[in-house]
Amino acid sequence: MNFFEELKWRGMVHDYMPGTEEQLMKEMTTAYVGIDPTADSLHIGHLVSVMLLKHLQLAGHKPIVLVGGATGMIGDPSGKSEERNLLTADTIENNLQSIKKQLTRFLDFGNIPNQAEIVNNYDWMKQFSFLDFIRDVGKHISVNYMMAKDSVKKRLETGLSFTEFTYQLVQGYDFLHLYEHKNCKLQMGGSDQWGNIVTGTELIRRKANGEAFALTCPLITKSDGGKFGKTEKGNIWLDPAKTSPYEFYQFWLRVSDEDALKYLKIFTLLRPEVMEQLALEHHPAPHLRLLQKTLAKELTIMVHGEEQLQTAEDASQILFGAGTSETLAKLDEATFLSIFDGVPLFEVPKAVIEPGVNILELICTHSKVFPSKGEARRMLEGGGLSINKNKVASIDASINTSDLINQKYLLVQKGKKNYVLLKIV
RNA sequence: GGGGAGAUUCCAGAGCGGCCAAAUGGGGCAGACUGUAAAUCUGUUGUCUACGACUUCGGAGGUUCGAAUCCUCCUCUCCCCA
The missing domain is CATH 1.10.240.10 (Tyrosyl-Transfer RNA Synthetase)
Structure with a gap:
C-alpha cells in the first residue's frame, strides 16, 4: 500500500490537487505541515498533522515540520472569529524547542535519506523587509484572488486586520521558500488550510514557474458535534x-x-x-x-x-x-500513590481532621476541591459526591481519621469521572 | 462629519421603577437508565455564617422610600447617510 492509498483507507484525505498522487508515485517527495507554536506542547489536535507526516515518512518520503515562528506571530484568520494575541519571539522560541522534543517520538530525525526536518519560518521571514515582501511576493498574487478565499470572506462581515489578511501570503511564501530551498513539493494540513496552501502553489507556479501540490485531511469531528480534543x-x-x-x-x-x-x-x-x-x-x-x-x-x-x-x-x-471501598482500603501506599499519580491532590493538615470535620468544610474551606460551597452543596444534594467510593448522603456528614485510607488519604469523587485525592499531613 | 441602534449573569437573548439573582434557549455540571458510549428524562447553573443575608445587569455620578429599568457624563460596538 502506498502513502496515498494508506491515507485514503484511513479516511485522512479530504481533498488534493490533481497530480498529487502521481508526484508521490514518481519520486521521493518532500512534504510539510505547519504547526503554530502557540504553546510549549503539542495537543492531540496537532496529532493529525503529525500522523500525516508519520505515514509520509513510513512510505519513504521526507517530512518537514514547519513551526510557524513568524506566522504564529500573526495568526491565521481561518476559523477564528477574532484576531489573536501576538506572541513574542522569546515565547515562540521556547515553545519551538519543547515541540521539537515531542516530535522526535513520532518522526525519525536520524541520519537517513528521508530524515525528518524541523524548520522555523521566522528564520527566513525575520529579515524580509516589508518593501521586499510586497515587491517580490505581493506582486504575484492579486487582491481579488486573496479576497475569494473562504477564510477571508467569512471575516469580511466582522472585519479582519490587514495583518490577518496578509496571512495567506506569508504562508504561501513559506511554501515557495521550502520549494526553492528544500525541493518541497507538497503541503499538507487540515481542510481549513486548503485556501492557504493553494495560495502557496499558485505563488510557486507564478514566481518559480514550478509545480507543487496540496493535500488536506478532514477536520476531526466528534459524532455529537462537540469540539474534538x-x-x-x-x-x-x-x-x-x-x-x-x-x-x-x-x-x-x-x-x-x-x-x-x-x-x-x-x-x-x-x-x-x-x-x-x-x-x-x-x-x-x-x-x-x-x-x-x-x-x-x-x-x-x-x-x-x-x-x-x-x-x-x-x-x-x-x-x-469493580473497585469498592474495600479494594481501596487494601492497597498498600506505594501502589496507591502510583495509581493516583496524575489525579489532582490537595494537602490538608492533620489537625483539621482529627476532631472530625464537616464534609463541606473539608472540601471547600480546607482544600479547594470545589470553588464554592454552593457548588459542593448542589453536587452533594444531587447525589454526585462520594468519598472513598461511598456516596455522601447528607451535608452534615463528617469525616474523621477513621475514614482515611492508609491513615493518610481520602479519595473524593465528583460525579462519576472526576477524582481528587486529599492527603493528610 | 451627520443621523440612528445598542452594551444584561458562560453564550444567545427577554426584562424597561418594587412581584428580578433577573424569563426562554443553548452550553456546562450532576442524577436516573446504561457500557466510563449515544439518545432520553430529571435536577442544577452569583456568593455566603443559607427558610435569611450580601454582591451583580458596560463605567462614573444623580433622581427616588426603592433602579437592570429614569436622568447626566464617559467608554466601546453596530447600522445608515456624506
Whole structure:
C-alpha cells in the first residue's frame, strides 16, 4: 500500500490537487505541515498533522515540520472569529524547542535519506523587509484572488486586520521558500488550510514557474458535534505535566462508539486487518469497549510509553472497575500513590481532621476541591459526591481519621469521572 | 462629519421603577437508565455564617422610600447617510 492509498483507507484525505498522487508515485517527495507554536506542547489536535507526516515518512518520503515562528506571530484568520494575541519571539522560541522534543517520538530525525526536518519560518521571514515582501511576493498574487478565499470572506462581515489578511501570503511564501530551498513539493494540513496552501502553489507556479501540490485531511469531528480534543479541563496535551498520562488514557477511553474506529484509523498505525477484527469483536459486545481500549492503549504507548500506560490502566481499573471501598482500603501506599499519580491532590493538615470535620468544610474551606460551597452543596444534594467510593448522603456528614485510607488519604469523587485525592499531613 | 441602534449573569437573548439573582434557549455540571458510549428524562447553573443575608445587569455620578429599568457624563460596538 502506498502513502496515498494508506491515507485514503484511513479516511485522512479530504481533498488534493490533481497530480498529487502521481508526484508521490514518481519520486521521493518532500512534504510539510505547519504547526503554530502557540504553546510549549503539542495537543492531540496537532496529532493529525503529525500522523500525516508519520505515514509520509513510513512510505519513504521526507517530512518537514514547519513551526510557524513568524506566522504564529500573526495568526491565521481561518476559523477564528477574532484576531489573536501576538506572541513574542522569546515565547515562540521556547515553545519551538519543547515541540521539537515531542516530535522526535513520532518522526525519525536520524541520519537517513528521508530524515525528518524541523524548520522555523521566522528564520527566513525575520529579515524580509516589508518593501521586499510586497515587491517580490505581493506582486504575484492579486487582491481579488486573496479576497475569494473562504477564510477571508467569512471575516469580511466582522472585519479582519490587514495583518490577518496578509496571512495567506506569508504562508504561501513559506511554501515557495521550502520549494526553492528544500525541493518541497507538497503541503499538507487540515481542510481549513486548503485556501492557504493553494495560495502557496499558485505563488510557486507564478514566481518559480514550478509545480507543487496540496493535500488536506478532514477536520476531526466528534459524532455529537462537540469540539474534538477538548474536555471540561481544556485541551488534551502531550506534555505529561499538562495532561497526566492517566487523563490522556481516559480521554481516549471515553470516545464514543461512533468515533472510536475513525480515531483508530487516524491516530494509530494498526493495519486494516487488525482493525476489522477489532471492529468485529467490538460489535457484539460494545460495553467491553475494545475499540476504545485499543485506541487508548496505542496512543498512550506512543506518547507516554509502556510504563505510563500500565499505571493508567491500573488506575482506571481501580477507579472504574469493580473497585469498592474495600479494594481501596487494601492497597498498600506505594501502589496507591502510583495509581493516583496524575489525579489532582490537595494537602490538608492533620489537625483539621482529627476532631472530625464537616464534609463541606473539608472540601471547600480546607482544600479547594470545589470553588464554592454552593457548588459542593448542589453536587452533594444531587447525589454526585462520594468519598472513598461511598456516596455522601447528607451535608452534615463528617469525616474523621477513621475514614482515611492508609491513615493518610481520602479519595473524593465528583460525579462519576472526576477524582481528587486529599492527603493528610 | 451627520443621523440612528445598542452594551444584561458562560453564550444567545427577554426584562424597561418594587412581584428580578433577573424569563426562554443553548452550553456546562450532576442524577436516573446504561457500557466510563449515544439518545432520553430529571435536577442544577452569583456568593455566603443559607427558610435569611450580601454582591451583580458596560463605567462614573444623580433622581427616588426603592433602579437592570429614569436622568447626566464617559467608554466601546453596530447600522445608515456624506
